[in-house]
Amino acid sequence: MDPVQIARQMVEARFPGARAAILGGSANTGWRTAGSDLDIVVFLDGPPAPFRETTERDGVPVELFCHTSESYEHFAERETANRRSPLLHMCGEGVVLIDRDGFGRRTRAAARARLDAGPPPLSATELEDHRYLLTDLIDDLDGADDPDELVFIADRLLIAVAELILLAGGRWRSHGKWLLRRLREADPKTCQELLSGYRQVVCVGDRAPMRRVAAGVLDGVGGRLLVGYRRDAPAGFRR
Template identity: 85%
Template sequence: MDPVRIAREVVEARFPAARAAILGGSANTARRTASSDLDVVVFLDGPPAPFRETTELDGVPVELFCHTAESYESFADRETADRRSPLLHMCGEGVVLLDRDGFGRRTRADARARLRAGPPPLSATDLEDHRYLLTDLLDDLDGADDPDELVFIADRLLIAVAELVLLAGGRWRSHGKWLLRRLREADPEKCRELLLGYRQVVCAGDPVPMRRVAAAVLEGAGGRLLVGYRRGAPAAFRR
């Protein structure tokens, strides 16, 4: 499979007037697998963008993320505020497929700069929210006497610990396989310990190693937080 050829053919066939297009994701890297789809960001001058659509060519799924320049900025800003930006990663780490006026290369350069700058730092409130979540999950882990419930608790704890390691270290968070990849890059030893602990829960029903790792991460972030934690409802819920 030639991912660049397939992605370019899809863009040229579907969007002959596209301003620019960038192939992102892992399909054009050594991380590509047999089931990898192609993530393509397409820049149009106006409607029907923005929209997202999945198509295929030669049996290869192609995910199209279609934007105008304005919608791209809006989405990227919103994702940055959430400290997780698939759009910036696709553009900053991708291959320019089409570039009619230099916009594609400028967008990739800007995305790379924003990725290097990193996400917004955790506020004191955000950090407290993560500490509270980890404290609550660790208490659930300690009190679980149903082996099936234990697995579900460990699953949520795995994600929560990984995210806190990344965010406390000023790194971008993510979902799924990309969360694992970013954790491996940020702290390979902590990643290894966390995975070993999780497998011990799932395979042997033993929560002790995972609890040890999670408790250490929590302690490094300021320690347990439960009694006294309070958050008001969002403004939209107030009269």
């Protein structure tokens, strides 16, 4: 059955008074697989929202993200500050299932505009933090003599490089498969080189290709940062 139809029936049966609902995620895209779940954002006028629940419909896993207009805005603002907003992506890229008064269409358009505007830029301090992390990981990669430790270091370096490429380019960061998808979109050449280098580390222990990619990304944002790096404890931490 069509995922949009399943999702709409789910909402109509479970939330007959819903103000709006939007189907997001991979279910209605070319990335859909046999195991894709249905990510549905449901807007209610009040309790029991806000809540999140995993359920199923006709054997298909369903992730429900139920919000009031106020809770949606709160979570969207919090995710935006973190430069990763699954909620904005679900709404801004999704399909409106139900729209009682135009709120669904307005929410989708506003989310799309916020996505297009991009996340907040990195501050100078945040960029230094990322430079320090990459410097440290590259040094760990160089110095590792345990092949098992090398795999874990390479794994962390893979994620750190991918996130820095996105953040330095004013792009939204993400996790898991969506991190790969956003990196491919932002910089397909470096993405392929990074993946190839990672596989060289994991499969044959050759760290040189991945190191070259990571060092190149690091050079592009100001270069190595290690000695002299300092961060004071947050205000109010000391007694």
